[in-house]
Amino acid sequence: MDLDHGGSVRRCSRSRDARETSCGGRPCAGWRAGTHTESPSSSADRPRDRGPAAAPVIEPIALARKLIDIPSPTGDERAMGEFLERELAQLGLSVRRQAVERDRFNVFASAAGRPRVIINSHIDTVPPWFASREDNDKIYGRGACDTKGVIAAMIAAGERLLARGVRDFAFLFVVGEETDSIGAKAANVEFANLGSEYVLVGEPTESKFARASKGKKMISAINAIEATDWGSHDVLGKSTVNVGVVRGGEKPNIVPASAECELMFRVVDDHEVVRAKLERLVSRFGGRITMTRGNAPQFMVVPQGAPSTIVAFNTDVAYLGNLGKPLLFGPGSILDAHGANEFVLKRDLIAAIDTYCDTVTGLCQNSIQTFF
Template structure:
């Protein structure tokens, strides 16, 4: 392992803003970096200016490593102290991505090459990159390792997710004459209140279903009856999404409609002997990467630092991740 190379790549990745939908620059950087390190590169366009990357040094790929290129907003520039790198994407998942690259490069330098790299766009919204990659058919490995901040523990289960938008429609009018209009905000608020009161069944393996009302939009001016309002909600599912969706529909006001953005059921993932394991509540691309053999979910950093204004990755944890990824290469080579 080249520790300097690992940390420098992590720094460079954090320094490149790559909020979902704006992954072009980081994709071009990685293509240059990997090409300069002897990888053959293939790109898959997902939408204009956004593309997935597949990189390998051999036609044989026993193990495929995957990480997403995008981050949530807002961009936070790199800062650093003796032990830690800070900035947007540090743990989610540019640190894990760099550890995967270093693991594949350093393993190939000493023991031959049988691992590949797959980097995808769009994980932080609807996993459009992973969905496209799953149909790409570029390689058929024994397993795929997906990086997310699991504190270098193997996630053997992941809650499902249901991301949807509630849209309410009314009739605009002057606020001095409310009887001539119909507010879109009031039925939306009532539907959200009802939604938070639903008691969803729990699961012994995945725990409880939770929800977050992340975005609410509505109205144009205080003196206008609003004719449109919407909210975006994400639910972390312990039970199949069809059951959750059925219960959710029962609480909606007649003026409110539901638009599903993305959905997936809870999934069980591959376990590996001697690896500490956990079940995670957060989402990943794992549900959509089904055509690459066994699925393993593991990476450095803590999910509790992701999406925050103090996002960080510990340098020692990065180095441990490289060693862990190299161990997985050895396991899947045999």
């Protein structure tokens, strides 16, 4: 296996892992228009000559490490976007930038005029960045599971789809998911009339399709917070709240004139219901609240017979409603994201290629059933 990050990302000459099976429309082995700017290209970016039954060229483990080794903290995703432009152009796709703000842009790549399925993930990560490494079982590094490993699996699946003649899909890689979802919001407006029917979003869901995700509400509350019942749901369970930041005072022996805390709610009710409860609460103490952002709980499409789960984290799904029915799936666990030892299991990344390939094929060919 070639793990030389300085060279091309290519497969080794050894036989393929048994888990890397052909997709070809069979059920997966794991679960039986707007204005754009063309991206720059050069002779080095010419599509690979694949032929009708070309063997895979992309080596997903090496690709994942190359992606990890490009720092892309939220707000500084340019280098990552430029790398993806080149990589997707090598697949023979038409690659375009969607301007978001200043020098930030989403990357859109398609093989057909009207893609039926959009394959999406985010290219930003939380700080701090640290480089990739690997052992026999895992790939480590910032973004390994959230979501550089996901993107590597998606691109490898795209290569297989094209080799098998499946072309009515597109890639959409966006900026800003870790903070305000600015990239997803921009894409949702610009591609609203694209005509896509499904958007397959990649996040670390432990290799299960997410049926639902809790909503999000971020608030700065001044002077008082008291525990209360924030709501419950038959599927999602209870709303939760985390006191993430507390500020106030000058010295430990002086009662502060004021205090402030920042809360993250994972809500199962409409976030305006949570806001109203909190406003009533803090008004008793002369406090005030400021909501910085929020969205309601989300419910996703799941392929019939696929393993599924409920996730307690927020994603861009809430902001991509114009692009089609949402699916949410990816290798890795959110419990391993954002930490100093972030990783994704190699076997999960490889298996995800099959799942992405089979899911997109089934959706494009109407050969799999889905349910909410």
